[in-house]
């Protein structure tokens with residue numbers, strides 16, 4: 001007897017960089033993974049009907065709308081992806097949850113920790129699955145790094161070094177975008193530093209205290225491309241953090257969106273008592289591992305290439321070293337979200353983790369303002385005013 005699979009209808013809000021990545025992620029996940037449900041790309045919403053219509057056609061959605069609220073009571077939409085600028089996440093995610101629909105929301109979850117907390121609370125109260133777009137955590141090689149740490153293969157982790165650096169704002173003539181809006185929660189640290197903070201928590205554990213400094217070398221930017229009129233930049237181009245983890249490890253981290261020449265330096269280094277791990281997103285199908293126990297004269301970092309042994313690489317390719325890509329990480333994210341929606345394990349990172357990361361982002365900005373170390377508020381969680 002052939003049993004029909006449940007159908008999960010997707011409502012996507014936004015069709016920019018991340019909107020496309022979510023759409024491709026759902027479509028690929030439906031083809032490469034054995035999902036408990038079928039995926040139906042039901043409705044795409046964007047800021048105006050024409051834009052939404054074009055994007056829906058290109059990305060394979062059945063219908064489109066210029067009003068995201070149309071998704072809320074549409075019976076064909078069972079889950080909602082929020083891929084709009086940061087200031088819109090809270091309103092859209094809360095409305096989706098209130099309508100009983102699980103949400104996959106882009107990072108940073110919200111501009112403030114209090115808003116992120118509200119979103120996490122709403123999801124937990126409703127019992128609905130959520131996911132935050134920390135896609136780099138979905139890399140099989142990052143999973144391998146975590147496994148090596150968890151199995152104690154490199155001993156006790158003593159220190160962490162992380163960086164997320166890109167150069168999309170390096171040109172001082174790069175015009176104003178929503179990323180520079182202070183209402184969005186901050187600059188480089190909130191935008192890309194949130195990814196490496198999420199990695200630090202994923203690999204080492206909770207942060208107990210931090211100290212930060214921020215810098216904005218490009219003090220003004222054109223209000224639009226080619227315009228002579230400029231606008232003062234109020235958010236950070238560069239942020240540097242010192243970290244103390246709850247488990248006793250220490251660390252440092254940098255977020256930088258004016259790092260000329262760097263395209264995707266989401267890198268971390270983990271130093272343990274028995275070995276070390278190096279990772280760079282620019283070569284993200286590789287992991288460098290060092291074992292101090294190797295024979296004298298034979299010690300050195302070895303390169304492990306991603307292959308079918310590193311779940312779920314084999315879903316994409318049977319041959320090692322052939323490499324998966326950025327949008328495949330989004331497909332793994334889509335798989336995990338859809339599994340959670342269908343009642344499977346909730347692998348996250350969920351809204352609560354989005355809140356935990358936002359708490360660190362907000363605390364770092366406060367530390368920079370007050371020029372001092374700050375302890376991270378510990379559970380039971382209550383958002384602290386900035």
Ligand SMILES: NC(=O)c1ccc[n+]([C@@H]2O[C@H](COP(=O)([O-])OP(=O)(O)OC[C@H]3O[C@@H](n4cnc5c(N)ncnc54)[C@H](O)[C@@H]3O)[C@@H](O)[C@H]2O)c1
Nearest residue numbers: 014015016017018019046047083084085086106107108133
């Ligand atoms: N996970 C990642 O690696 C990653 C990478 C880039 C961006 N992001 C995050 O994704 C989010 C979006 O970033 P992006 O680069 O895709 O931005 P983008 O500017 O490329 O796209 C934003 C989209 O939202 C739409 N939009 C704006 N207002 C809307 C409204 N009221 N109703 C419906 N649609 C609306 C825009 O028209 C556009 O299609 C941000 O939160 C960002 O931080 C995450």
